[in-house]
Amino acid sequence: MNAAQNVDKLAQNTALNQKTSGINAALKYTGIPASWLSKRPKLPSRNWLIFLSVTSSVIGFYVYDRRQCKRIRQSYVDKVKNLAEQPLAALDKPRKVTVYGAKWPGDEEYDQSLKYFRKYIKPILVAAAVDYEMVGGKKHGDIANQVAEGIRLRRRFDLGLDPESEVTKKLPTYQSPDQARRRELDGGIVIVGRPTFKEFMAGLTRGWSDGLEKVDQDEVLAKILEDDHHFDEPEDPEEISDAAVPIQPKVAHMSPVFAPIHSSPRSQLSIPNDMDAPPAVVPLIPPLLLVPFTNYIGISQIPLMIWDFFNQRHKVRSGSEAGYTLVTKNIRRIKVSPAKQDPLFADVVSTGAPQLDLDFDKRVESYYKKSLSSIPAEIEKLRQKYYEDLAPKLATARELARGTREPTKEELENPPPTEVELRAERLKKERRWRDDAAGWDIVKPSTSVAWDPRFTEALWIFTPARTERSLDLELGPKT
Numbered sequence: 377m378n379a380a381q382n383v384d385k386l387a388q389n390t391a392l393n394q395k396t397s398g399i400n401a402a403l404k405y406t407g408i409p410a411s412w413l414s415k416r417p418k419l420p421s422r423n424w425l426i427f428l429s430v431t432s433s434v435i436g437f438y439v440y441d442r443r444q445c446k447r448i449r450q451s452y453v454d455k456v457k458n459l460a461e462q463p464l465a466a467l468d469k470p471r472k473v474t475v476y477g478a479k480w481p482g483d484e485e486y487d488q489s490l491k492y493f494r495k496y497i498k499p500i501l502v503a504a505a506v507d508y509e510m511v512g513g514k515k516h517g518d519i520a521n522q523v524a525e526g527i528r529l530r531r532r533f534d535l536g537l538d539p540e541s542e543v544t545k546k547l548p549t550y551q552s553p554d555q556a557r558r559r560e561l562d563g564g565i566v567i568v569g570r571p572t573f574k575e576f577m578a579g580l581t582r583g584w585s586d587g588l589e590k591v592d593q594d595e596v597l598a599k600i601l602e603d604d605h606h607f608d609e610p611e612d613p614e615e616i617s618d619a620a621v622p623i624q625p626k627v628a629h630m631s632p633v634f635a636p637i638h639s640s641p642r643s644q645l646s647i648p649n650d651m652d653a654p655p656a657v658v659p660l661i662p663p664l665l666l667v668p669f670t671n672y673i674g675i676s677q678i679p680l681m682i683w684d685f686f687n688q689r690h691k692v693r694s695g696s697e698a699g700y701t702l703v704t705k706n707i708r709r710i711k712v713s714p715a716k717q718d719p720l721f722a723d724v725v726s727t728g729a730p731q732l733d734l735d736f737d738k739r740v741e742s743y744y745k746k747s748l749s750s751i752p753a754e755i756e757k758l759r760q761k762y763y764e765d766l767a768p769k770l771a772t773a774r775e776l777a778r779g780t781r782e783p784t785k786e787e788l789e790n791p792p793p794t795e796v797e798l799r800a801e802r803l804k805k806e807r808r809w810r811d812d813a814a815g816w817d818i819v820k821p822s823t824s825v826a827w828d829p830r831f832t833e834a835l836w837i838f839t840p841a842r843t844e845r846s847l848d849l850e851l852g853p854k855t
Contacts, residue, residue, distance in 0.1 A: 437686045438686060441686055441687060441688055441689050442688070444689040444692075445688050445689050445692045448689060448692050448693050448696060449499055449500075449692050449696055451696075452500050452503075452696035452697070452699065452700050453499065453500065453503040455700060456500060456503050456504035456699075456700060456703050457503045457504070459504040459505060459703065460503060460504055460505035462505075467548060467549060469507070469549075469559065470505050470506065470507045471505075471506050471507065471559075471562055471563055472506070472507040472508065472509065472559065472563045473501070473506060473507070473508050473509075473563045473564045473565065473566055473662075473665075473702065474508070474509050474511060474563070474564075474565050474566070474662070475490065475493050475508050475509065475510045475511065475565075475566040475568065476511050476512075476519055476523075476565065476566065476567055476568065476572050476575075476576055477489030477490035477492075477493060477510065477511070477512050477513075477568045477569070477572055478512075478513045478516070478518070478519045478569065478571045478572040478574075478575045478819070479513050479514065479515055479516055479518070479571070480569065480571060480671040480673070481516070481571060481744050481745070481748050481816075481819060481820075482673045482674075482744060482745040482747075482748055483671055483673055486512065486513065486514045486515070487512050488671050489512075489568040489569045489571075489572060489669055489671075490510050490512050490568070492568055492569075492667075492669050492691075492695070493510070493566065493568050493667070493695075495691075495695070496691050496692055496694070496695025496696065496698075496699075497566070497667065497695045497696075497698055497699045498699075499696075499699070500695075500696050500699025500700055500703065501699055501702070501703070504699075504703045506563075506702070506703060508566075513575065515811070515812065515815055516571075516575070516812065516815025516816050516818065516819050517575065517811055517812075517814055517815025517816075517818060518575075518815070519572060519575035519576055519579060520575040520576070520578040520579035520582065520815070520818055521579065522579065523575075523576055523579025523580055523583060524578075524579040524580075524582040524583040524586065525583070526583065527579070527580065527583025527584060528583055528586065528588060531583075531584075531588055531655075532588050533553075535588070535651050537588065537647065537651075540553075560662055561660060561662050561663075563662055564662050564663045564664070564665055564702055564838060565661075565662045565663070565664050565665065566664075566665045566667060566698075566702070567664055567665065567666050567667065568667045568669050569667070569668070569669035569670075569671075569737065569740070570669075570736060570737040570738065570740055570741065571819045573666060573736055573737070573825065574818055574819050574823065574825055574826070575815075575818055575819065577734075577825050577826045577827065578818045578826040580661070580826070580828075580831070581826040581827070581828050582826075584654060584655065584658050584828065584830065585654045585828070586654075587647070587652050588647055588651070588652050589646065589647055589652070593807070594803060594807065597803060597806060597807055597810070598803060601802070601803065601806060606763055606766060606802070607770065607795070607798075607799065607802075655830075656830075657830065657833075658828070658830040658831060658833075658834040659834060660834055660836075661831070661834045661835055661836075663707045663836040663837060663838050664710075664835065664836070664837050664838065665698060665701065665702045665837075665838040666733070666736045666737070666837065666838075667695070667698045668694065668736075668737045668740070669737070669740070670740045670743060671743075672684065672743065673743075673745060674745055677743065697840065700840070701838050701839065701840045702838050704840075705838075706838065706839055706840065707836040707837060707838055707839065708836065708837055708839045709832075709833075709835075709836055709837075710733045710831070710832070710835040710836065710837050711732055711733050711837075712732060712733060712734050712827060712832065713732070733837055734824070734825040734827060736825075741821040742821075744821060748816075748820070749820070751812070751813070751816045752813055752816070755809050755812060755813050758809065759805075759806075759809060762802075762805060766798065766802070769792065769793065769798060770795065770798055772787075772792050773792060773793060773794050773795045773798060774795060776792070777794065777795065
C-alpha cells in the first residue's frame with residue numbers, strides 16, 4: 377500500500393514539475409493562478425464557428441472592395457496628374473465644367489446625384505486641375521427652369537437687349553464674350569443620371585424656343601387664376617353665410633396636368649418679332665458628359681443596396697472613367713437616329729454604350745417606385761381639399777372685414793387670415809402644384825427626352841472611343 381502511494385505521489389510530482397517548467401515556472405511567481413497556466417485551448421462551438429466565418433467573410437469583402445477602390449482611383453489620378461503641372465499665366469483661368477444633378481424621383485434627399493459626382497468623379501477632375509461648378513435641383517423641373525433661363529439671358533445679351541456693364545469691362549479678370557464663350561466650350565457639361573438628362577434637354581429646348589420677354593411668373597399665374605371664380609362674390613347676399621358649401625368654379629381648372637407658364641402672350645411683347653423669334657440655327661453647346669447613375673429606393677431594393685455597398689469598386693471605376701473621358705477631351709456628334717450611319721459611331725455599340733444617345737441610361741427608370749405614377753392624382757386631391765376648406769375661411773375673412781359680426785374669443789387670440797393673405801396663399805400653393813406637376817411630367821418614364829432638330833449640329837458627346845475627334849479641332853473653327 378505504501379509502495380502504491382509512493383508511486384502516485386511520484387507521478388504527481390512529475391506532472392507538477394512538467395507543468396511548472398519553462399514559461400510556466402517563470403510566471404508562477406507573478407501571482408497568476410495555476411489553473412490559467414494549465415488550461416488547454418479547445419475548438420469553439422458550432423455556433424461560434426458559424427459566426428466567426430460569416431463575420432470574417434463580410435469584413436474580408438469590405439476590406440478587399442475598399443482597397444480596390446483606392447487602387448483604381450489612384451491609377452486614374454496618376455494618368456491625369458501631369459495636366460495639373462502645366463503652367464498658367466497670372467490672369468489665366470483653369471478649364472471649368474458645369475455639373476448638373478437633378479432630384480431622383482421618390483428620394484427626399486435631392487442632392488444624391490451631386491454626391492455621386494463628388495465621391496467618384498471629382499477626384500479625377502481635381503487631380504487634372506479642372507474646375508467645376510455644381511448646379512442642383514431641389515424638386516423636379518428646377519434644372520429645366522435654370523437651363524432655360526440661362527439660355528434666355530444669353531440670347532438677350534447676344535441681341536443687345538441686356539448690354540454688358542462698363543464696370544465689368546474694367547476689371548483685370550475681364551474676358552470678352554468671345555473669350556468667355558471659348559472657355560465655356562473648352563470646358564463641358566456633366567449630366568449625372570437620366571432624370572438630369574431629361575430636365576437638361578427640356579430646358580435646352582425651351583430656352584431656344586420660347587420668347588425673350590421678361591415675365592413675372594406670379595403675375596401671369598394671377599391672371600390665369602382670375603377666371604377660376606374661387607374668390608367671386610356670391611350673387612345672393614344670403615349665400616355669404618353659407619360657408620359650408622364651397623364655391624364651384626364655372627370653368628374647369630381641375631385637371632391633374634397643368635400647363636407650365638413660360639412666357640406671356642405674343643401680343644404683349646415689346647421686343648420686335650424678328651428678334652424674339654427662335655433662331656434658325658443653335659450655336660455650339662459645350663460637350664455633354666453623360667454619367668450613368670442609379671439610386672436604389674424602397675424595401676424591395678434592399679438586396680441591391682447591400683450588393684452595392686460591397687461593390688463600390690464598380691462605381692469608382694465607372695466614375696473615374698467618366699472623369700478621365702472628360703479630361704482627355706474626346707468628343708463625337710450626338711446620335712439620335714439609327715438611320716444616319718457614321719464611322720464615328722462604329723464602336724458605340726461594341727463598347728456597350730446606348731445605340732442612341734437619347735436613350736441614355738433608360739434602364740434605370742424601371743427602378744422608380746410604382747407609387748410615383750399617382751403624383752398628378754395626389755396633387756389634384758390636395759387642390760380639391762384646399763378649395764373645400766377655402767370657402768369657410770373666405771367667408772369668415774369677409775364677415776370680419778365688413779363688420780357683419782363680432783370676432784369670437786378664439787379669433788381675437790388667433791386672428792384668421794384676411795382675404796389678401798388667402799389670395800397670396802392660394803397663389804403660392806397653385807404655383808407649387810403646377811411646378812410639381814410640370815416637373816414630374818418631364819422626368820416620368822413615359823415621357824421621351826425633349827429634342828429639337830436644331831441640336832443635331834450643336835450637341836456633342838464626350839466619349840472614350842478610340843477614334844474620337846479632338847475637342848480643340850472640332851470647336852476651334854466654329855467659335
